[in-house]
Amino acid sequence: MGPMNEAPTKETKFKRRPEVLVEPMEWNRSETLALAAHSCTRCHGVGLSYSSRSGTAPCQCVLRNIFRACHVRFRQCLEKEKHLCKVTLNHCSSPNSRPTWGRKDEEYMADFFLVSRRFLDEEEFRVFRFHLLLGADWKLCCRRLNTDRGTFFHTVYRIQEKLGRVFRELAPFSLYPLDEYFNSTRRADAVSLHPCCLIPIRPIGSRPVVPTLKAA
Numbered sequence: 026m027g028p029m030n031e032a033p034t035k036e037t038k039f040k041r042r043p044e045v046l047v048e049p050m051e052w053n054r055s056e057t058l059a060l061a062a063h064s065c066t067r068c069h070g071v072g073l074s075y076s077s078r079s080g081t082a083p084c085q086c087v088l089r090n091i092f093r094a095c096h097v098r099f100r101q102c103l104e105k106e107k108h109l110c111k112v113t114l115n116h117c118s119s120p121n122s123r124p125t126w127g128r129k130d131e132e133y134m135a136d137f138f139l140v141s142r143r144f145l146d147e148e149e150f151r152v153f154r155f156h157l158l159l160g161a162d163w164k165l166c167c168r169r170l171n172t173d174r175g176t177f178f179h180t181v182y183r184i185q186e187k188l189g190r191v192f193r194e195l196a197p198f199s200l201y202p203l204d205e206y207f208n209s210t211r212r213a214d215a216v217s218l219h220p221c222c223l224i225p226i227r228p229i230g231s232r233p234v235v236p237t238l239k240a241a
């Protein structure tokens with residue numbers, strides 16, 4: 026029996042399952058220049074780093090700044106007076122769907138937390154929770170997590186870089202840029218078809234003539 030006639034087992038089914046193709050984001054200078062740190066010794070203010078293995082990649086300073094911008098906005102949403110929260114009309118990405126009402130601040134806080142929890146491992150999430158969500162300083166975190174200062178800050182930098190990249194590359198809707206998230210500027214354009222291009226196959230309003238056999 027050839028391999029094409031074999032009954033698909035659980036393993037072969039999994040292997041033959043079509044992979045979800047996610048096109049990697051192309052980082053360019055226009056994307057990173059405004060976010061790069063001018064004093065960065067790695068990218069020298071350009072925001073891109075080059076390596077023979079991975080090619081062009083965003084610099085760590087860019088990813089950290091993306092995370093800091095998202096984190097500052099999270100803190101603002103969290104500390105805002107509750108009576109200032111408002112319901113806004115959001116346009117959906119699909120051109121055929123109706124706009125919906127939503128509470129953007131609360132949605133953003135939920136997305137920030139859930140995306141972080143999904144992409145961090147257990148140790149990183151503990152540091153993220155104590156230091157970046159609950160606001161404990163490094164001394165308290167080191168005592169609570171039983172770690173030293175160097176390891177703690179290395180973990181914080183790794184979290185910022187990992188989440189900064191995730192917040193930007195998240196598809197189909199990323200958390201960064203923040204103005205696009207909060208203002209729903211993304212909207213797929215509908216395909217426009219000029220009515221003159223439509224050529225009917227028969228006159229409009231007429232019924233098709235079906236040939237019938239006449240009785241003798």
Ligand SMILES: [Zn+2]
Pocket residue numbers: 061062065066067068069070072073084085086087
């Ligand atoms: Zn840099």
